[in-house]
Amino acid sequence: xxxVTQSSRYLVKRTGEKVFLECVQDMDHENMFWYRQDPGLxxxxxxxxxxxxxKEKGDIPEGYSVSREKKERFSLILESASTNxxxxxxCASSFNSNINTEAFFGQGTRLTVV
Amino acid sequence: AQSxxxxxxxxxxxxxALVLLRCNYSSSVPPYLFWYxxxxxxxxxxxxxxxxxxxxxxGINGFEAEFKKSETSFHLTKPSAHMSDAxxxxxxxxGEDTGRRALTFGSGTRLQVQP
Numbered sequence: 001x002x003x004v005t006q007s008s009r010y011l012v013k014r015t016g017e018k019v020f021l022e023c024v025q026d027m028d029h030e031n032m033f034w035y036r037q038d039p040g041l042x043x044x045x046x047x048x049x050x051x052x053x054x055k056e057k058g059d060i061p062e063g064y065s066v067s068r069e070k071k072e073r074f075s076l077i078l079e080s081a082s083t084n085x086x087x088x089x090x091c092a093s094s095f096n097s098n099i100n101t102e103a104f105f106g107q108g109t110r111l112t113v114v
Numbered sequence: 115a116q117s118x119x120x121x122x123x124x125x126x127x128x129x130x131a132l133v134l135l136r137c138n139y140s141s142s143v144p145p146y147l148f149w150y151x152x153x154x155x156x157x158x159x160x161x162x163x164x165x166x167x168x169x170x171x172x173g174i175n176g177f178e179a180e181f182k183k184s185e186t187s188f189h190l191t192k193p194s195a196h197m198s199d200a201x202x203x204x205x206x207x208x209g210e211d212t213g214r215r216a217l218t219f220g221s222g223t224r225l226q227v228q229p
Contacts, residue, residue, distance in 0.1 A: 004157070009155075031215050031216075033216055035219075040123065040221055040222075041221055042118075042120075042204060042219040042220050042221040042222050043158075043204065043206075043217075043219040044219075045212075045216050045217075045218070048212065048215060048216050050213075050215055056212065058212075058216065090157060090158065092158075094215070096215065101146055101208040101214050101215065101216075101217065102148065102160055102163055103158075103216075103217055104160075105150075105157035105158040105159070106157050107155075107156060107157045108155075108156070108157050
C-alpha cells in the first residue's frame with residue numbers, strides 16, 4: 001500500500017512564527033504536492049514538485065515556500081504564519097506518468113494560527 | 115485552464131435511495147477525471163478514475179461514473195445509499211497547466227444519508 005505520511009495531525013502556531021509541515025511518501029513517486037482545503041473551496045494547489053530540488057507554483061503560492069531535498073520528502077514552509085493560513089493542509093504524491101495522474105493523499109494537518 | 119464545477123454543496127438522500135453527485139469540467143485537452151471521497155478527519159481516497167477507453171467506470175464501494183464528452187460531465191452514482199457513504203466527495207480533472215501532474219478539484223459535495 002502506498003503511504004503518504006504527514007508529520008502532524010494538528011498544529012497550533014502563533015502569528016509570525018515560521019512553520020514547517022513535513023510529508024514523506026514511500027512509493028518512490030516523482031511528483032509531490034501540497035494542497036490547502038477550506039470549506040466551500042475544495043482543494044487548492046499551493047506548490048508541487050516533480051523532482052528533487054524542483055518546484056512549481058500552484059494556484060495560491062503566496063505566503064508559502066517548499067523544499068524537496070530528497071525524493072521521498074516534501075516540506076511546506078510558512079515563512080511568517082498569519083491567521084488567514086488557518087486551514088487543513090493535504091500532501092499528496094503520484095507517479096510522473098502522462099496516463100495515470102492518480103494522487104495518493106496523506107491524512108492532513110489541521111493548522112490553527114492564533 | 116481546466117476547471118471543475120460540482121453542483122450542490124450538500125446532498126441528502128435516504129438509506130437505500132439512489133445517489134447522484136454532479137460534476138462538470140472544462141479542459142482544453144482530453145480530460146482525465148477522478149472522484150475522491152473524504153471521511154471526517156481523513157485524507158482523500160480514490161473512488162474511481164477515467165483516463166481513456168470505456169466511458170462507464172466502476173469504482174469501489176458500489177460507485178460508478180460515466181464520462182459524457184458532449185455534456186462535459188462525469189456524474190457519480192450509486193444505486194442504493196448506505197449509511198457508511200456519508201462523507202464529502204470531490205471531483206477532479208488532471209491539469210494541462212501542470213503537464214497533467216497536478217489535479218484541479220471541485221469545491222466538494224457533502225453527502226448525508228438519512229436512516
